[in-house]
Amino acid sequence: MTTRAGKRKKKRLYLVLTSMTVLVLAVGLVLTALQDSISLFVDPTELKERNFADGQRIRLGGLVAEESFSKDADGLTYHFDITDGAETVSVVYKGSLPDLFREGQGVVVEGSINQHGPFVATEVLAKHDENYMPKEVVDSLKKRGVFRHAEEEESI
Amino acid sequence: MHKFANPARFLRISKMITPWCFFLTIVTMVAGLYWGLFIAPEDYQMGASYRIIFVHVPAAHLSEICYGFMAVASVVAIIWKHPLADQSARAAAPVGAVFTALALFTGSLWGKPTWGTYWIWDARLTSELVLLFLYFGYMAVWEAVEDRTKAARIAAIVALVGAVNLPIIKFSVDWWNTLHQPASLLRAGGAGLHPDMLWPLLTCILAFYLFFVTVVLWRIQSLIIRRQIRGLQIRLAEEERANG
Amino acid sequence: MGEYAIFVWPCYIVTVALLTVLCFSSWKNKNDDEKKLEELKNQMNELTKQD
Structure with missing residues (x-):
């Protein structure tokens, strides 16, 4: 490639390479x-x-701690703890929960910081993991006592 | 390089391939969708709503592959200045836009019963939406710029700059906290799906790939033929002027 | 399918519909272009015959 056309091609190649590198670095x-x-x-x-700050709105994510879930007498207010394995935060929420919500499940709650009590959530979203299994398989795994929720494994 | 990229030769070979690709697309698409919708077992947590992944995952996957293809074609177009490369990228854009729109739509209908919301501005969903706008922007360049050589060059640059978004989409679920779950298929330790669910999903992905190849080849053929038509029209006009 | 039918069916229907439209329009455009090219080639042939 010593022809002039070849040289120009090489020049364009370097131009593309350098500008892409700069772009990737900048975006990074x-x-x-x-x-x-x-x-x-x-x-x-x-x-x-x-x-x-007290009252600041944030989203908090983690697993619903085992045996932390309870319902108030009004049937609409829920209490549960969110844990990441190291720390645990108590949450209070009034509203409807997604179908996937259960203890041991990953959730993301939105609400405001409350330094004198539990985190007050206004929205609760369930986080799904990347595993899919038929019901029958899970049942038989549970029967044999070898089934573990994937997210529990990660948090241990 | 130029030998294989000869438009006439490309037209001849691709015309032999497309009927077969089309036939295989129909077969795998019908088989995959039927399998996913009626035969695959229900998920232990999500029940039937998980069946959406059989259209969502292939659409989302191809939305990225298609843009990657356009980016590679654009590099070839910039460096070797071959019209076939521009035409390939241009032909793929609307197909990719449809895949992206489908990924967003089906994902949103999956999100409502699973997460509890149709939409959230997390890194994965937002970067996929950006991808849709990149497709629109790319297509708009070809529509808006009159001069073809200029349009090709600007479009190629748009495709390349936009390609930075591809790793962001792919790794968004690993780099940041997102509501969207990490990859089930391409991950260390094998697929996170039971084989009874994995096989119909792989069939659907194959069907979407075949669809992509078929439709993009047809669209490239169209663009090559239109170029030939323009050439002939000019020659006809010249002939008529000479005769008249 | 139960309660999730209202989420699953629209996904499949919209996917099939959009892909069909895209596939058909791409094929139709290609065919129309092919026909137009043939016509022009014939015109060109006639013109050159006259010479």
């Missing part, structure tokens, strides 16, 4: 800088570490 820097605002939620550990 921007995304790193915006890390906190891109993430949808904070986990209980981050919640304790970072100082959020």
